[in-house]
Amino acid sequence: MSRYDAPSIEARWxxxxxxxxxxxxxxxxxxxxYYVLEMFPYPSGxxxxxxxxxxxxxxxxARQKRATGHAVLHxxxxxxxxxxxxxxxxxSGGHPKDWTYQNIADMRGQMKPLGFSxxxxxxxxxxDPDYYGQQQxxxxxxxxAGLVTRRAAVVNWDPVEMTVLANEQVxxxxxxxxxxxxxxxxxxxxxxxxxxxxxxxxxxLEGLDDWPAKVKLMQANWIGRSRGLEMSFPLVEPAEGxxxxxxxxxxxxxxxxxxxxxxxxxxxxxKALAAHRPEVAAYCEEAxxxxxxxxxxETAEKTGLDxxxxxxxxxxxxxELPVWIAxxxxxxxxxxxxxxxxxHDQRDLDFARKYALPVVSTFVPVxxxxxxxxxxxxxxxxxxxxxxxxxxxxxxxxxxxSEQGVEAAIAFAEAQGWGKGVTRYRLRDWLLSRQRxxxxxxxxxxxxxxxxxxxxxxxxxxxxxxxxSFDRPGNPLDRxxxxxxxxxxxxGGEARRETDTMDTFVDSSxxxxxxxxxxxxTPTEMDEAAYWMNVDQYIGGIEHAILHLLYSRFFARAMVxxxxxxxxxxxPFDALFTQGMVTHEIYQTRDENGRPVYHFPEEVxxxxxxxxxxxxxxxxxxxxxxxxxxxxxxxxxxxTYGADTARWFVLSDSPxxxxxxxxxxxxxxxYKHLSRVWRLAQEAAExxxxxxxxxxxxxxxxxxxxxxEVTQGVESFGFNAAIAKLYAFTNxxxxxxxxxxxxxxxxxxxxQLMAPMxxxxxxxxxxxxxxxxxxxxxxxxxxxxAMLIEESVTLPIQVNGKRRGEIQVARDTAVxxxxxxxxxxxxxxxxxxxPKKVIVVPGRIVNVVA
RNA sequence: GCCGGUGUGGCGGAAUGGUAGACGCAGCGGAUUCAAAAUCCGCCGAGGCAACCCCUCGUGAAGGUUCGAGUCCUUUCACCGGCACCA
Numbered sequence: 003m004s005r006y007d008a009p010s011i012e013a014r015w016x017x018x019x020x021x022x023x024x025x026x027x028x029x030x031x032x033x034x035x036y037y038v039l040e041m042f043p044y045p046s047g048x049x050x051x052x053x054x055x056x057x058x059x060x061x062x063x064a065r066q067k068r069a070t071g072h073a074v075l076h077x078x079x080x081x082x083x084x085x086x087x088x089x090x091x092x093x094s095g096g097h098p099k100d101w102t103y104q105n106i107a108d109m110r111g112q113m114k115p116l117g118f119s120x121x122x123x124x125x126x127x128x129x130d131p132d133y134y135g136q137q138q139x140x141x142x143x144x145x146x147a148g149l150v151t152r153r154a155a156v157v158n159w160d161p162v163e164m165t166v167l168a169n170e171q172v173x174x175x176x177x178x179x180x181x182x183x184x185x186x187x188x189x190x191x192x193x194x195x196x197x198x199x200x201x202x203x204x205x206x207l208e209g210l211d212d213w214p215a216k217v218k219l220m221q222a223n224w225i226g227r228s229r230g231l232e233m234s235f236p237l238v239e240p241a242e243g244x245x246x247x248x249x250x251x252x253x254x255x256x257x258x259x260x261x262x263x264x265x266x267x268x269x270x271x272x273k274a275l276a277a278h279r280p281e282v283a284a285y286c287e288e289a290x291x292x293x294x295x296x297x298x299x300e301t302a303e304k305t306g307l308d309x310x311x312x313x314x315x316x317x318x319x320x321x322e323l324p325v326w327i328a329x330x331x332x333x334x335x336x337x338x339x340x341x342x343x344x345x346h347d348q349r350d351l352d353f354a355r356k357y358a359l360p361v362v363s364t365f366v367p368v369x370x371x372x373x374x375x376x377x378x379x380x381x382x383x384x385x386x387x388x389x390x391x392x393x394x395x396x397x398x399x400x401x402x403x404s405e406q407g408v409e410a411a412i413a414f415a416e417a418q419g420w421g422k423g424v425t426r427y428r429l430r431d432w433l434l435s436r437q438r439x440x441x442x443x444x445x446x447x448x449x450x451x452x453x454x455x456x457x458x459x460x461x462x463x464x465x466x467x468x469x470x471s472f473d474r475p476g477n478p479l480d481r482x483x484x485x486x487x488x489x490x491x492x493x494g495g496e497a498r499r500e501t502d503t504m505d506t507f508v509d510s511s512x513x514x515x516x517x518x519x520x521x522x523x524t525p526t527e528m529d530e531a532a533y534w535m536n537v538d539q540y541i542g543g544i545e546h547a548i549l550h551l552l553y554s555r556f557f558a559r560a561m562v563x564x565x566x567x568x569x570x571x572x573x574p575f576d577a578l579f580t581q582g583m584v585t586h587e588i589y590q591t592r593d594e595n596g597r598p599v600y601h602f603p604e605e606v607x608x609x610x611x612x613x614x615x616x617x618x619x620x621x622x623x624x625x626x627x628x629x630x631x632x633x634x635x636x637x638x639x640x641x642t643y644g645a646d647t648a649r650w651f652v653l654s655d656s657p658x659x660x661x662x663x664x665x666x667x668x669x670x671x672x673y674k675h676l677s678r679v680w681r682l683a684q685e686a687a688e689x690x691x692x693x694x695x696x697x698x699x700x701x702x703x704x705x706x707x708x709x710x711e712v713t714q715g716v717e718s719f720g721f722n723a724a725i726a727k728l729y730a731f732t733n734x735x736x737x738x739x740x741x742x743x744x745x746x747x748x749x750x751x752x753x754q755l756m757a758p759m760x761x762x763x764x765x766x767x768x769x770x771x772x773x774x775x776x777x778x779x780x781x782x783x784x785x786x787x788a789m790l791i792e793e794s795v796t797l798p799i800q801v802n803g804k805r806r807g808e809i810q811v812a813r814d815t816a817v818x819x820x821x822x823x824x825x826x827x828x829x830x831x832x833x834x835x836x837p838k839k840v841i842v843v844p845g846r847i848v849n850v851v852a
Numbered sequence: 853g854c855c856g857g858u859g860u861g862g863c864g865g866a867a868u869g870g871u872a873g874a875c876g877c878a879g880c881g882g883a884u885u886c887a888a889a890a891u892c893c894g895c896c897g898a899g900g901c902a903a904c905c906c907c908u909c910g911u912g913a914a915g916g917u918u919c920g921a922g923u924c925c926u927u928u929c930a931c932c933g934g935c936a937c938c939a
Binding site for chain 1: 877
């Protein structure tokens with residue numbers, strides 16, 4: 003009997019599939035189409051187990067859909083622009099382009115041995131001029147359609163390097179290289195007007211039935227529709243050309259609890275004051291320190307400066323409130339100004355306590371006492387639907403929910419004419435400008451006479467210049483001696499190219515559409531897009547739940563609007579699956595200063611370093627990362643056990659939406675199991691003898707059950723459950739007394755059911771067990787429903803919810819009879835007492851209430 | 853800080869509101885072997901009991917709803933993801 007020799011069979015079948023063109027996506031009007039897509043990788047240079055898991059899941063879906071008669075599109079590409087290439091260029095002097103294309107070649111080479119059923123003829127990288135040129139065309143179409151705008155936005159500014167920093171380059175409020183305090187600084191930049199579509203992007207979530215509820219909830223919260231009041235606080239003394247401060251509030255019902263008005267340090271009033279009042283300028287400068295992230299702003303200590311200005315309360319002209327500048331007010335949200343009601347907002351309360359501002363409750367609980375914020379308790383913020391008693395009331399009922407109070411207050415303000423109810427969104431416009439080299443150039447020329455002029459379409463793509471240097475911080479495009487100097491396309495005068503490039507999220511917001519016609523001379527081809535879109539199944543990490551998916555939904559809408567996608571594709575992803583990470587435990591020792599020193603798994607054996615025998619500390623599993631060295635190289639695993647083992651293992655141990663822990667023992671076990679299947683199949687192939695009717699029938703029954711369960715598991719993303727069933731059936735086959743023909747059939751179907759996960763092994767066994775043609779092209783087996791019906795069932799009998807016995811009954815036993823048998827079975831537990839009630843759940847359980 | 857998620861044996865995990873621990877790993881016992889590897893068979897949550905009968909406890913913690921809760925609700929703790937320039 004031959005041994006299971008993964009490397010040789012894997013290479014051979016990959017060549018066979020290639021030769022047969024099995025995975026070429028071919029539009030076929032006779033078949034339903036199926037587009038399965040995994041989020042494409044960033045070309046870091048090495049694939050990791052997370053990639054293996056992600057692409058294996060997609061491959062299982064692709065292979066099973068092919069087997070069930072679909073025309074399948076399963077492409078692969080590279081999300082190839084981005085910061086790491088520039089960082090690499092700075093660190094080692096190469097060029098981002100060379101680094102990126104070399105990484106792509108390396109990763110493709112590591113990926114192909116895994117045997118994914120990908121149509122490689124559609125491969126592209128987002129840094130290909132073919133791709134980003136089409137992206138520039140899309141940008142210009144979106145500009146024409148009014149979906150693009152230009153205005154000031156805040157960036158992280160490193161005052162030492164004189165450069166813009168990415169959020170990840172800001173560490174504890176300081177630049178990662180210079181260590182200087184980062185400032186928030188304004189630049190004029192390009193935006194996509196995604197906020198115009200906020201309402202639609204929110205409402206359309208409801209139609210995404212095959213998206214995880216948690217992702218839809220995260221997106222809904224991110225978009226953040228709110229109903230509120232826009233109103234103004236008149237200044238007692240007009241100042242800096244302002245006679246009032248407009249604010250937006252979602253809690254107008256608490257207006258009688260207002261104790262101050264606060265504006266953002268970036269508010270026009272704050273800027274005007276700063277121009278001639280040094281203490282204001284100093285405060286605003288201080289308040290602008292730190293990064294731009296919401297997290298940095300929210301967790302920074304709340305500070306403020308009393309401007310000395312006073313505003314009048316709109317409900318009582320004699321009531322004056324102070325105007326503060328506060329660091330936690332965002333200029334991007336609402337009007338950049340708020341009124342503070344400390345009794346009903348914890349942040350306002352902290353601020354009021356710090357600066358000794360009044361705290362006045364406007365409502366209290368209907369029943370009982372809530373500790374009073376006035377007397378040192380926390381702010382009272384009940385659920386919006388919970389009724390409360392208003393003690394300071396100006397609109398609506400004394401007893402009403404906050405929700406009702408807000409509506410009443412809006413109606414009251416509108417009737418009196420000092421305010422207006424508005425619906426606002428938290429979602430901001432999408433800032434797409436990046437002051438970086440390795441991205442898609444924004445196809446605009448700036449002319450002193452004509453302003454921002456689009457590059458004519460026949461001059462696209464605007465290519466990145468290759469003669470750039472990375473020896474200094476900042477954007478090489480900006481300091482390139484000639485690249486940006488061009489004549490104005492409009493007047494022919496001297497002009498300057500836009501030197502900003504696009505956010506890399508733009509690249510990944512339409513690649514799924516490009517895969518339908520990857521070589522087209524327009525962004526898409528309508529026929530191809532109409533055939534293949536939408537993506538039937540999209541698979542990727544939960545970390546993309548908000549930004550990437552929201553931007554893609556926006557882009558699909560924009561592409562419909564600009565005629566690049568059919569209207570049916572405005573929601574591009576029919577079904578979404580978010581898979582978990584691959585984790586591994588961490589091995590560390592300590593250096594003389596007690597700092598951890600990490601070690602790769604292959605350097606450790608039996609809890610000790612192979613080299614020195616020193617014991618290692620084992621830190622619980624975390625996401626595989628190079629810095630912690632808790633990584634397992636898929637290339638190494640494939641070389642040791644074969645691709646099928648790696649694929650089988652990443653699917654077997656955890657539900658796909660959860661993290662899976664890679665363990666050496668688990669990988670070994672997966673390999674042993676595949677070897678066992680190999681042996682059993684060989685035994686079946688070589689078996690001789692007579693049929694054994696009873697055992698044959700029993701095996702056939704079990705096989706149909708297995709087909710049913712595995713199909714269901716694969717189609718519902720229960721890959722680990724499907725694999726558990728395959729284990730169970732393998733155990734059963736091993737013990738079966740069935741005759742040779744029945745065993746051969748069982749082994750052949752088993753191989754086929756495993757094929758989505760272990761395609762090479764399955765292909766080899768298929769051939770050896772007499773399967774016709776390629777297993778990869780064979781029709782998926784069907785379970786006979788008649789074979790799935792059990793004739794008798796075991797019913798557990800509970801007494802007061804605790805299991806006390808069980809009975810065997812025929813499938814169609816009458817309820818009365820089941821009751822009688824159940825009481826008989828648990829008579830001892832009842833100790834003669836008469837049951838109060840008997841609950842029979844047919845086919846499941848009986849509960850006797852004593 | 854805000855938004856979302858997760859928590860079950862020694863370990864990974866299974867379980868339409870219906871027998872908690874499927875399946876796998878590790879462990880233990882046995883078969884095979886000159887011996888080992890490989891393979892095959894059996895046991896395997898904790899505690900109690902003469903007993904593989906049975907009883908008690910047990911799904912991060914505390915309460916609640918229900919005939920019945922790992923599953924639903926409230927509170928709470930820990931960890932993970934996101935927070936708009938990492939991708």
